[in-house]
Amino acid sequence: MLRNPARTNGLYIGTVPEQAAAARPSTTIMLDHSLDVLPDVSGYLTVGELADHIDDMAARLYAAGVRASDQVAIYKNNNFDIYILASASARIGAVPVMLSPALDGESTAALLARLDRPYLLTDDTKLDGPLAGADLVSVTHAVLSVSAARDGVVSLQDLAGSPRREPVLLAPDQPALMTHTSGTTGLPKLVVHSHRSLFGRYRPQRRLGKLLKTGDTAAIHLSYVHSRMYLGMAVLLQRGLHVAVVNDTGNEKIAELFGRIRPAFVETHPNSFMEWEELVDDPRRPFSNVACFSSTFDAIHPGTMDRLLKASQRTNPVFFQIYGQSECGPLTGRHYTRKNAHKADGRCLGYPMPGITKYRLVPRNGLKPSRENPGYIEVSTPGRAIGYYGEKERFDKQAFGKWWRGGDVGFSTKVGCLHLLDREVDVIPGIHSTLEVEDAVLQRLEELAELVLVPGPNQEALPVVCTRQGEPLDLARWKRAVADLPKMADPIQIPLAELPRTATMKVQRIKLASILREQLEAAS
Structure with a gap:
């Protein structure tokens, strides 16, 4: 019998959908996109079908050589099938290593080299893009793809129909999932979660889930490579909510x-x-x-x-x-x-x-x-x-x-x-709290979509602003709004889309400050 994540000291993400399907197989998952690994799946699927797809992908990964405790680095186009592939890896006892689709090729190669010759699970978008020219042979055990096969790459498409496998449930303190940090301060760190630590995260989130009614619809837009996605899905599926996954x-x-x-x-x-x-x-x-x-x-x-x-x-x-x-x-x-x-x-x-x-x-x-x-x-x-x-x-x-x-x-x-x-x-000298200043100004200027305070070339407080419709900032209105706040340099306005962000949409403040510093020095 499969372990129920609400009744053990370990959360096993590879069996969560199967547990939910045993209770409410007709609960729906709504998608606003098709799946790269299963292109015929789009629109709606039931939790029962989700569990079956995970079982199917686990069988394909096993046929490709993946075994318990192996590392499976997932780096592909942003898509809900990342959740399916990570769950499938976990189902056979492997450790999914979640690499953000936004990572550049150099950072990805460096993280792969840090691992213990993982299986790389990717797609044509990444192989022909950020990973083009990368020496994957020396840092991976094998390269698997959700796209068609090519030289040196095994396609999961060709492994359809592989024999199904029973789930592998390792000891609670064994590694269960790796995610990387936000990457706001250089090369991301690979955070290792165990089944027990994932259960520790699940407990408080389960309390929030009790406020939701079975049969209601939950809409989520979360990073597929963040641990929150796996804990959130565990809560929602176990609670019996219909889930709309937003891309x-x-x-x-x-x-x-x-x-x-x-x-x-x-x-x-x-x-x-x-x-x-x-x-x-x-x-x-x-x-x-x-x-x-x-x-x-x-x-x-x-x-x-x-x-x-x-x-x-x-x-x-x-x-x-x-x-x-x-x-x-x-x-x-x-x-x-x-x-x-x-x-x-x-x-x-x-x-x-x-x-x-x-x-x-x-x-x-x-x-x-x-x-x-x-x-x-x-x-x-x-x-x-x-x-x-x-x-x-x-x-x-x-x-x-x-x-x-x-x-x-x-x-x-x-x-x-x-x-x-x-x-x-x-922390910026002379500014008690950058976040507090940002809150105050955003409250006063509704035309701002975002404001980020970063240190300028001389460690001065440099405001970077983005307006909602891209309209030019009214500098006189800005000065009135900040008159009672700590001294800041004149604001620099950029389009919202140009703010460097992490996988969870946080602004990469250090990177932004570095970009602006280079631009200001080049212009001087």
Whole structure:
């Protein structure tokens, strides 16, 4: 009998859909795109069919030589079949290694070299693009593709009909999944999750799932290579929700899709929510039935929560703001309503998950942590990863017994509410909190789609702005809006699409600062 992820000390992502299908096989998965590995599948599939496709792909991978504990690096075009292929790898006891489709070829080759001669699972888009000319033979055991076979590449298409295999369930503390960090500070680190640590992340998310009604529709736009995708699907499938998986986040597509399916639950990255703000007055009322919005990965601006909650026609819709990290999963959180979202403190990250997570603040300079003197945020959680692959010393530098220092700085209120002011690497001299300044300006200038403060060539606070429609920024209006804020340089305006982002849509601040510094130096 397969293990139920709600009743063991390990979460086995390769068997989650099969468990869900045993209870509710007709629950639907809606797709706004076809699958690269199964081009005939698009539109709708049931959870029963999803489980069968995962079983089928697991059989094909086994026929290709993949065995328990082998590493399967998945680097392909952005598509829901990434979830299917990762689950299939896990089903036969292999360790899926999730590499973002946005990674360049050089970074991908470096991460492959760090691994233990993995199987590379890819497609023609990557082989003819970022990986063209790469020496894959020396860093991989074999190259597998969802596209047609070619010299030196095994096609999964040619392995259709391979004998099915029983699932392999390794010990809870064995590696179960590898994901890379956001990549905001150079070459990503490969975070190793065990079955036990994944279950530690599943527990608090399962609590949120209990607020959702079986049979409702959940719409999700999440990175397929992030651990959140696998935990989110585990919660939604086990709860029996219909799931709409969104690839195309363009406002017109979202308005049409949400206006048609009327989701009761919506989860995506904060930046996507910001872009969807423009739809609050759309006559199709895409958010009218949403009872619960959920955001993680990064802080979200209070004005965004306020506008989206007001777009719902439900009696008491809520917006959950969750603070988490790639290495630890969800850590703190709180919910907002129409009554308080507009006056929310954007730096507030809420409270620990009762009985699951804890945090403490550690002095940075010998002084007691406070708003004026923020301390290191350290957390304790059963969801903490077991290491960085190939970088044990790097991981150990951030681990202090059961506590983990993730690089954020903040303070705590008298009632124990955690507030994040900045990542340590993003602190700018003279600016108390870059995130706090950004919140304030975005609240005052509704024409801004995004504002990012980065250090300029002389470490001055340099605002980078993007307007919603690409219209020129009114500099006089800007100056009035920032008159009472810390001193900043004149803003630089760029198109929203030119902001460098991670797989979870976070702005890569260090990379952005480097690009602007080079441009300013070249122009001087």
